Amino acid sequence: MQREYIFPGQLIQREAELKSQFLSHVEFVPEGERIKQCIQCGTCTGSCPVSFAMDITPREIIALFRAGEIQKILNSEAIWLCVSCYSCQTRCPQQIRLTDIFYVLKQLAIQNKIFSKTIKVHQLRETFLTMLNEYGRLNETLLMIKFILKTNPLKGIRFLPLATKLMIKGRLSFRNKGIKNKEVLRSIIKKSKEISLPVEKFKPSYKEDAVGYKAIS
Incomplete structure (x- = not known):
């Protein structure tokens, strides 16, 4: 060396x-x-x-x-x-x-x-951008689930009681249909990366x- x-x-x-x-x-x-x-x-x-x-x-x-x-x-x-x-x-x-x-x-x-x-803020950023590129819009519930599973799945257990209460009241949504013409959004994002x-x-x-x-x- x-x-x-x-x-x-x-x-x-x-x-x-x-x-x-x-x-x-x-x-x-x-x-x-x-x-x-x-x-x-x-x-x-x-x-x-x-x-x-x-x-x-x-x-x-x-x-x-x-x-x-x-x-x-x-x-x-x-x-x-x-x-x-x-x-x-x-x-x-x-x-x-x-x-x-x-x-x-x-x-x-x-x-x-x-x-x-x-801290794992950079992984939250990656999850955020991946979901935005895939669906064209965010679903906060799925965002946090994916982030927790990626960083510390066991830590997510402590959120289960709160999540259960929110589900009973209909305050959690697990559906993310995305926007129409997602390909157009992806092409815009791709083009923006090429701009000098x-x-x-x-x-x-x-x-x-x-x-x-x-x-x-």
Whole structure:
């Protein structure tokens, strides 16, 4: 096995690759280059309604990016707990589009199959998209059944008493007929994936294999 040497201020190969992928995605975020202007004031964390439940706060995520700890970010729960309220983005004094950057991090995690071991939000996303593509509409009951069976079937037993009460009252539906012309919807989704996104006119300059302020100067 070839030994990899680590030099001060330089990333290891794996982190450099993840950072390169991340920066290539940031190019498609309008004004994504503003991430380099973060002053670590913590306004994003103070504004976030779910920061109390995050293992890494929004402010710390940018600090970890500067430190070259991309894999630690992707392994965190934080990016999947974001509720897209845009409070951090609207209140940031540097106008950093943090919520949009969170979406970039989610895509990067999916592409590299790097997920948090404690929460399974990415699997809920996959189940959601599969059902939407198959039927054209959602059935919340079937969505949660499929999600529970995929993640932790035994844990679903505790929901049986509640499910029984809801069934008696006719509040649960197990039918999902889907929409008409599902093939048209699928072709639209397929076509949307082929559309090329516009790249920002002014590309930020980064050093992909460096850490700290050297990486964003």
